[in-house]
Amino acid sequence: xxxxxxxxxxxxxxxxxxxxxxxxxxxxxxxxxxxxxxxxxxxxxxxxxxxxxxxxxxxxxxxxxxxxxxxxxxxxxxxxxxxxxxxxxxxxxxxxxxxxxxxxxxxxxxxxxxxxxxxxxxxxxxxxxxxxxxxxxxxxxxxxxxxxxxxxxxxxxxxxxxxxxxxxxxxxxxxxxxxxxxxxxxxxxxxxxxxxxxxxxxxxxxxxxxxxxxxxxxxxxxxxxxxxxxxxxxxxxxxxxxxxxxxxxxxxxxxxxxxxxxxxxxxxxxxxxxxxxxxxxxxxxxxxxxxxxxxxxxxxxxxxxxxxxxxxxxxxxxxxxxxxxxxxxxxxxxxxxxxxxxxxxxxxxxxxxxxxxxxxxxxxxxxxxxxxxxxxxxxxxxxxxxxxxxxxxxxxxxxxxxxxxxxxxxxxxxxxxxxx
Numbered sequence: 001x002x003x004x005x006x007x008x009x010x011x012x013x014x015x016x017x018x019x020x021x022x023x024x025x026x027x028x029x030x031x032x033x034x035x036x037x038x039x040x041x042x043x044x045x046x047x048x049x050x051x052x053x054x055x056x057x058x059x060x061x062x063x064x065x066x067x068x069x070x071x072x073x074x075x076x077x078x079x080x081x082x083x084x085x086x087x088x089x090x091x092x093x094x095x096x097x098x099x100x101x102x103x104x105x106x107x108x109x110x111x112x113x114x115x116x117x118x119x120x121x122x123x124x125x126x127x128x129x130x131x132x133x134x135x136x137x138x139x140x141x142x143x144x145x146x147x148x149x150x151x152x153x154x155x156x157x158x159x160x161x162x163x164x165x166x167x168x169x170x171x172x173x174x175x176x177x178x179x180x181x182x183x184x185x186x187x188x189x190x191x192x193x194x195x196x197x198x199x200x201x202x203x204x205x206x207x208x209x210x211x212x213x214x215x216x217x218x219x220x221x222x223x224x225x226x227x228x229x230x231x232x233x234x235x236x237x238x239x240x241x242x243x244x245x246x247x248x249x250x251x252x253x254x255x256x257x258x259x260x261x262x263x264x265x266x267x268x269x270x271x272x273x274x275x276x277x278x279x280x281x282x283x284x285x286x287x288x289x290x291x292x293x294x295x296x297x298x299x300x301x302x303x304x305x306x307x308x309x310x311x312x313x314x315x316x317x318x319x320x321x322x323x324x325x326x327x328x329x330x331x332x333x334x335x336x337x338x339x340x341x342x343x344x345x346x347x348x349x350x351x352x353x354x355x356x357x358x359x360x361x362x363x364x365x366x367x368x369x370x371x372x373x374x375x376x377x378x379x380x381x382x383x384x385x386x387x388x389x390x391x392x393x394x395x396x397x398x399x400x401x402x403x404x405x406x407x408x409x410x411x412x413x414x415x416x417x418x419x420x
Contacts, residue, residue: 001102003038009095012087017078034069034078042111044103049110054311057382061114061316061375072378073362076355076385083389116375118319148230150371151203153364154357154380159203159230162266162296163350163398173356176349181209184263186420187342187402188292190214194260197221197286200267204231204246211235211243216261220246221254251282258288268297268329269321273307276324276332284336287405290413293338295329295401298350301394303327317383326399338403341414347397354388 001009002025008014018028018035021044038044043064047055059065070078091099100108155161156173164176165183184206190196192215198206201220204227210216222228228248235244247254251267262283271279283293300307303325309318330340361368361381368377390396406412 001098003044003103006099006102009091009099010088012089013085015081015085017081032069034067034081037066037068038064039066040064041104041107045107045109045111048103048107050311052311054315057312057316057379058113058117060382061116061378063374071362071365071381073365073368073381074358074385075381076358076388079382079385079389083393113315114375116379117315120315146376147371148203148226150368150376153368153371154361156356156360158205159234160205161202163298163346164353164356165346165349166352173353173360176353176356177205178209181206182213183420184265184294184296184400185210185214187294187400188261188263189419190216190261192216195219195256195258197254197256197259197262199251199262199264199283200270201227201231201246202266203227204234204244206263206265207231207244207246208235208238208240211240212238216243218244219254219256220244221249221251222246223250224248254286257286259286259291260288261292261294262287263294263296265294265296266298268295269318269323272320272322273324273328276328277336280333280336280338284338284405289405289407290411291405292413293333293401293403293405295333295399295403297329297399298323299329299345299397299399300325301397312386313383316379323396326397326401329399329401333401333403337405339406339412340401340403341412342400342402342418344400345397346400347391347394350398351388351391354384354391358384358388 003021003023004019004025004027007019008027015028016032018026018030018032020026020035021038022040038059042062043059046058046062046064049055050058056065060067067075067078070076151159151161158174158177160177163180164173165180166176167179188196190210194216196210196216196218198218198220201207201222204220207218207220210218220231225248228246231246235241235246264283268279287293300323307322307324308314309321309323313321326343326345330343333340358381361377361384365377404412404414
């Protein structure tokens with residue numbers, strides 16, 4: 001049995017793509033728009049020893065599995081076809097034995113994973129409890145300290161690595177990111193002279209926008225040393241250091257309190273479900289009475305699924321990341337004593353944001369590869385295109401939850417109707 005024959009045996013129905021393997025076998029139409037070529041026995045071992053997205057990712061990132069017909073910076077179209085049409089069946093015991101005899105039992109010996117892969121969860125447990133300060137710092141370092149130059153190529157001038165808000169279908173990514181920051185500022189009702197704390201501030205986009213456009217005194221905190229250095233440099237360049245600063249520190253070490261507003265844009269995904277009560281209670285305790293919280297985070301499309309990310313995301317993108325449904329977020333915010341005033345789902349905007357980032361990666365591909373290496377660049381193309389699909393298909397969402405620190409007498413400082 002050839003490798004292509006074994007592949008065909010696992011399909012419920014044929015795929016409109018061409019599959020070829022290092023043993024010279026092939027299946028599928030020759031004029032298919034996409035061709036998947038398995039180059040090496042190591043690639044086959046990856047697929048067999050880690051079935052599903054992790055094995056495919058390992059083979060692809062290592063170069064043992066090639067995809068023709070799409071650019072590695074944006075493999076969206078090939079992934080969309082696979083997600084729509086790939087239906088596998090479980091082989092019978094006799095079929096499985098036949099396949100293993102054909103490909104060789106040595107292929108069941110797991111090869112070393114590509115260097116971009118994080119340790120498995122059981123190994124990370126040896127380096128600290130999940131979401132301890134040390135382990136959170138290492139998880140953030142794995143993802144965000146890739147290279148500021150690389151992020152400049154992928155994210156564009158805004159250096160914003162969170163969902164944009166597109167005011168029109170044809171708005172640019174830069175306009176959409178500016179619109180997002182302004183929407184957050186208006187939801188928080190920022191006024192000159194107020195104090196804002198931005199948790200997980202990234203490269204300081206919200207920090208700079210609030211200081212420059214609203215005259216707010218802002219502190220941003222991030223666990224990424226590279227982000228903090230870049231942000232502080234940009235704050236000084238823009239002459240905002242009398243109003244704004246970004247600190248390389250865990251938010252739990254912020255000593256100031258009594259903030260008029262707190263924004264959390266893209267941090268809750270890293271907090272962990274079991275830490276929601278302490279996280280939102282910490283925010284409550286650092287707000288002044290009638291102060292506001294805007295929580296912006298990726299969410300699941302329901303509140304019943306496991307919180308843990310899939311194997312590929314956990315090992316290559318967000319180690320220890322966890323997602324919950326918007327109902328879980330709202331419940332946690334309310335249970336700590338904050339009053340939820342508004343929530344909205346902007347998932348379709350994240351699909352458009354990811355399409356823009358993939359476009360940037362493709363257009364700057366050679367420079368990105370020079371900066372971080374071919375393997376890491378391929379991880380990002382795969383991850384962003386796959387995430388775009390997930391948002392488009394409503395498998396994941398993006399929610400804003402706006403809440404106030406309402407006092408014991410019921411005074412929230414919130415107007416009769418929303419003003420944003």
